[in-house]
Amino acid sequence: MTRLGEYFATHWMDYIWNILRHLEISAISVAFAMIIAIPLGILSTRCHIVEKISVKFWGMLRIIPSVAILIVCIPIIGTGIVPAVVALTILAIPPILINTTQAFKQLPESIVEAAVGMGMNPREVFFQIKVPLAFPIVFTGIRTAIVEVVASATLAAYIGAGGLGEIILTGLGLMRNDLLWLGGITVAVVSLGTGYLLNCIYKQATKYQRV
């Protein structure tokens, strides 16, 4: 424990920096995944071929372990944050894609018919009716992706991208169990904390379903 005290005394800034870096990598990856997966998911509900191809393609990519993708990326795009973001984005796309497709497929027909019958134009129907109704399921997909990405971002340290994995790597290198524990527990806390925060947002946004 005293050694951990020493670590914090000298390296507290590194600790904070690693947490922030970890969150940064995760946030960028999920943001990219959303930009790709949400439009693709909506397109999938309108075009059957897109759905078949994209669900299979991303599903297959998902099977490949993130470490493998990370290492394959190195010769192509080098080390650092970029390959980490690429690998994590690939990891985050399937849950968002699948949930977006499902959400827009399951929209209650009668509500959409009422909206069209009242004279909403396609844009109004989409943004005022379809998007809010699809939101809970899409958001659930995003939450799954975020929790997975935050946990997996630990691996980014392998290729010098920083993050909480760095503390674990240092612990491995120096054979210091205290640092392994610190890194591991911090990842768990950050991951659970993010999950909790997202649950709160979800509950707030879907209040109308539980009144």
Place this chain on the structure above:
Amino acid sequence: MAIAVEFQDVVKRFPGAGYNALDHVNLKIEEGELLTILGTSGCGKTTLIKLINRIHEADEGNIYLSGTNIKDIEPITLRRGIGYVIQQIGLFPHMTIYDNIATVPRILKWDKDKINQRVTELLEMVNLPPEEFKDRYPGQLSGGQQQRIGLIRALAANPKIMLLDEPFGAIDAINRSNLQDELLKIHRQSRKTFVFVTHDITEAMKLGTKVLIMDQGKIQQYGTPGEIIEKPANAFVESLISSGHVDTNYVRNGEGI
């Protein structure tokens, strides 16, 4: 009396169906009528009203709304001037009652005070105290209350004509009877043209100033409830009426428009 809706030789086919959903329909609906369209499922009654707001398009013939061919009106503009109520109600679950009712007035860019006033007036009309109900969500209301909101949401922007597709079909008998009475009241007060689809003969006779009986895409009889009961035009109408145990005390008759 001016004609609100006119069908001229309208034909509608659906791909794969062996017969015409609507088979050369000619029909004039006068302004201020409450026309009930009665028939078994698949007779074309729902198709008929969905042609009026161009959810479906006619394959042949023309439909006129106050003298204007609806083909010459942009579907979205057309629908904003027509109230539309469906059996599944279709309230927007993520919006409050207020926002639901205000939907079309907002699209039409009414100012806030006017919308406020209109929502309050409409809620009062169906005996739902505005202060109590306007901030609730549809999920907090009973089926009967939800369909009251469905009705007044369709009325909100003062449409010239209301289309109602079996609006009370999924509501229990006691509530249905109350809703029918309220609809009659609304119709008498507003003097708008109502086209009301139903498969319930008692409902059709109770509500309609005119009744249109349909079968296999064709009009079987068109007249006042009294005319239909006294002089059924053919065997189909006769059997329909005798099957329904129509209580003549509840037939809407002799009111004039």
